[in-house]
Amino acid sequence: MASVTRRTGERGSERRTAMEENLQQAMQRLLQNGSSFTQVSVEQLAAEAGISRATFYLHFRDKGELVARLMDRVTAEIIEASVLQSPETVTREELKKTIKAVVNVYLRHYAVMAAIVETSAYDEQVAALFRAMMEQLVDVNRRALQRLKQAGRQQADLPTQVADVITWAFERSCHQLIHGRKPAQVTAVIEALTHVIWTAVYAPGREGRATTGSPGSRKQSL
Template identity: 30%
Template sequence: MPPISRSRAVRERRDEVARRVLEAVHRLVADGTPYTELPVQRIAEAAGVPRSTFYLHFPDKSRLLIALAEQGGQGMFASAVAWWRSDHSTGPEGVSEAIARMIAEYRANRWVLLAVSELSAYDPDVAAYYQARLDRFTDLTRARLEEERRAGAVGHGLDSPTTAALLTWMVERTISMHCRDDDTGGDEQVARSLGRAIWLTVYGDSPRGSRGRSGL
């Protein structure tokens, strides 16, 4: 087999094993079993791969969880990014709609994101991953706030770095705590209330009467 074809075959094999492992975890937690209670042997058996093969792809369950979070958390992060990069002249309704999408994405991947939040309290690798993801969102938020401040769309006293950090943690904590159970009855109200809180924090003392600037 030519070198390029052999390399491709190895890569495809690795991708296939990783896919089977990730799908196996999704099946195993579907019955309500917490991720932290799943032993590696059970995951490997469900994926139909030897335990040794599992460790070739994922050195430990922390790395596996990070891979799952990367796969499952993209939609939630994308919804937030889309709002911060959009036209903010639509008022609180626009941010509430973005929060509603974030809540829906969180619920779709609830067990993964809750496990990340839990393990980040004591697992250094998961904590570093989680903090890096939050830092990326904070940086995006800070950049937009600085643009808005230079354009005169927000109050002159708004401190961009501090406000960006506060908004990031407010959104993360509110959604993660709200989505700890399966009851979706309060999702709409949480989205409206959180959206309004974010809007007022950013534009509440705007010299333009709480109107955001159109785009970046």
């Protein structure tokens, strides 16, 4: 009986996940059609998702919770794409591949990101969610820079707010420079971001070297 109960619970969880995915996709489609978060109603969301209004409220307390969940999803995808597995030994080409992966996340979710930026100007709830999202991304970059510092890969005397500046500059570049552009133009933006981040952050003459010994020793080996 326990196994039957477990299987039933698993099926219920799968249905909830599928429904949440359906609603998130419905929100993205509505945003892609030019609506803002504030303009989209629960009735519109339910109709777009092919469900009833009552079913929507079985899964989300209100539209704000759906927006928060959608932003969490986008944030998780950006973080997954942006984390360098070994920032201590990363090469310029590896950095470029990582930047390209993050840009692709922004392209995939451009409608959501654009709506977040627009709505955050006058909706405090969305503004708070956007700030929290950016703070998460800044924290990821701060930790990566700390690892670079320990490995001796970071530029000497790097200002403390470089992670903040890079994170926000990246977001602004993706918001302003990649949507609706030709592939060659997007590639040019990726090249520019790679150049800026590599030259601003990474210590010269140490590409592709790994740290040996303790982090504080800063010994390098091929």
